[in-house]
Amino acid sequence: MDKIVITGGKPLRGRVKISGAKNASLAILCATILSREKIVLENIPDISDVRVMIEIIKSMGVTASWESAETLKIVPSERINFEAPYHLVKKLRASNLLLGPVLARFGHAQVALPGGCNIGVRPMDLHFKGLAGLGAELTMERGFVRGSVTGKLKGARVYLDFPSVGATENIMMAACLAEGQTLIENAAKEPEIVDLANFLNTIGARVRGAGTDIIKIDGVPGLEIDGRYSVIPDRIEAGTFMVAAAATGGDVILENLIPTHLEPLSAKLREANVDVYEEEDTLRVLAGKPLQPIDIKTMPYPGFPTDMQSQLMAMLSIVPGTSMIVENIFENRFMVANELKRMGARIKIEGRMAVIEGVPALHGAQVKATDLRSGAALIVAGLLANGDTEISNAVYIDRGYHNLEAKLNSLGAKVWRK
Numbered sequence: 001m002d003k004i005v006i007t008g009g010k011p012l013r014g015r016v017k018i019s020g021a022k023n024a025s026l027a028i029l030c031a032t033i034l035s036r037e038k039i040v041l042e043n044i045p046d047i048s049d050v051r052v053m054i055e056i057i058k059s060m061g062v063t064a065s066w067e068s069a070e071t072l073k074i075v076p077s078e079r080i081n082f083e084a085p086y087h088l089v090k091k092l093r094a095s096n097l098l099l100g101p102v103l104a105r106f107g108h109a110q111v112a113l114p115g116g117c118n119i120g121v122r123p124m125d126l127h128f129k130g131l132a133g134l135g136a137e138l139t140m141e142r143g144f145v146r147g148s149v150t151g152k153l154k155g156a157r158v159y160l161d162f163p164s165v166g167a168t169e170n171i172m173m174a175a176c177l178a179e180g181q182t183l184i185e186n187a188a189k190e191p192e193i194v195d196l197a198n199f200l201n202t203i204g205a206r207v208r209g210a211g212t213d214i215i216k217i218d219g220v221p222g223l224e225i226d227g228r229y230s231v232i233p234d235r236i237e238a239g240t241f242m243v244a245a246a247a248t249g250g251d252v253i254l255e256n257l258i259p260t261h262l263e264p265l266s267a268k269l270r271e272a273n274v275d276v277y278e279e280e281d282t283l284r285v286l287a288g289k290p291l292q293p294i295d296i297k298t299m300p301y302p303g304f305p306t307d308m309q310s311q312l313m314a315m316l317s318i319v320p321g322t323s324m325i326v327e328n329i330f331e332n333r334f335m336v337a338n339e340l341k342r343m344g345a346r347i348k349i350e351g352r353m354a355v356i357e358g359v360p361a362l363h364g365a366q367v368k369a370t371d372l373r374s375g376a377a378l379i380v381a382g383l384l385a386n387g388d389t390e391i392s393n394a395v396y397i398d399r400g401y402h403n404l405e406a407k408l409n410s411l412g413a414k415v416w417r418k
């Protein structure tokens with residue numbers, strides 16, 4: 001059942017509930033390693049990335065069990081297996097976020113390097129520089145990074161050359177148990193960083209400034225508060241539904257989201273002539289007017305998110321006129337263009353720029369996902385195309401979307417597994 005088939009051409013209409021955020025859940029699951037007390041996590045999406053992360057922390061000695069559909073109970077262990085094994089780590093890049101917490105709590109860590117992926121090389125130099133700044137000794141051997149600390153990590157001032165999400169998270173988690181104060185300068189400001197900081201503070205950490213350029217962490221001897229925490233909604237899942245609604249000329253109300261997290265996308269959709277209405281925790285996308293071409297440049301938050309760029313490319317492929325996308329975060333994130341071209345799109349890639357000449361319609365074809373968001377883009381393309389689209393490698397899509405077919409079908413789409 002690794003294929004998703006879509007009969008396109010049906011406008012999405014209705015209401016859909018957005019699940020918890022993949023990227024916040026993954027970081028918070030790694031952060032549970034820092035805790036000495038049990039933790040209950042709510043709004044955790046049952047997606048394959050989360051399942052793999054649960055398997056990894058369980059293999060290290062943590063107990064994790066579902067209390068209900070979206071609620072996960074974690075019981076940490078006083079002893080841990082320091083090694084995050086390659087056969088699991090290779091399935092999930094975010095496993096690199098275990099390095100900071102394991103080192104800080106246990107003084108040793110051995111984490112297989114997840115390596116690059118289809119969107120880019122994805123080095124970890126900024127993670128290493130930050131952790132070394134806190135006093136960790138790091139060596140690389142046979143695909144593993146081994147870390148050790150003599151005594152405890154020491155708070156320090158860390159400047160990131162680039163506001164890397166993962167490096168900010170790894171350093172922030174490690175600094176929670178360091179002696180003294182850590183300042184992360186030029187920190188990433190994504191909502192998932194703020195969520196991780198809020199979680200850490202719930203279990204006893206002292207993190208301030210998350211969501212700004214400078215994060216201040218005062219180290220504490222231990223994180224010992226028995227915590228309950230609800231993860232933020234997934235802004236990328238929400239964004240994918242917004243684009244799908246816009247691209248099919250639909251009218252969709254998205255529930256359980258934080259509209260400000262979607263502002264960079266809402267602004268672009270409005271520029272493309274789509275109406276977007278915000279309320280406290282819902283957002284309505286109403287399309288139907290002729291769409292206008294737009295230009296997008298991906299940037300760190302609050303700029304336009306790289307994780308939404310591919311889905312927008314699918315929509316823009318049927319918008320009359322010329323649109324442009326510049327991808328500034330990952331060096332290889334235009335692979336979906338070739339698949340969209342198989343469906344009739346006219347897209348030219350020049351280095352980090354994609355030029356999209358809108359065509360009157362896409363037609364269904366057999367295509368393949370090459371990463372999570374290219375898969376999401378092909379879903380959007382399949383929904384707006386004439387005829388049937390068969391997307392293989394759906395396993396990529398399952399990494400990040402909970403109950404996707406059911407949610408789309410409840411909005412009037414015709415989507416099934418094969």
Ligand SMILES: CC(=O)N[C@H]1[C@@H](OP(=O)(O)OP(=O)(O)OC[C@H]2O[C@@H](n3ccc(=O)[nH]c3=O)[C@H](O)[C@@H]2O)O[C@H](CO)[C@@H](O)[C@@H]1O
Nearest residue numbers: 023094122123124125126127164165166167306307329330
């Ligand atoms: C699990 C998770 O949260 N994944 C998100 C996270 O990935 P991730 O944390 O990997 O993204 P980063 O912000 O770290 O990476 C951004 C850029 O910086 C580069 N870089 C990063 C670290 C480093 O040490 N050296 C370096 O050169 C990367 O190769 C990339 O080109 O943020 C990305 C950018 O918003 C999102 O697309 C991913 O969905």
Ligand SMILES: C=C(OP(=O)(O)O)C(=O)O
Nearest residue numbers: 093094117307372373400
């Ligand atoms: C790039 C993504 O995730 P990851 O960092 O886990 O590969 C994504 O969610 O689009």
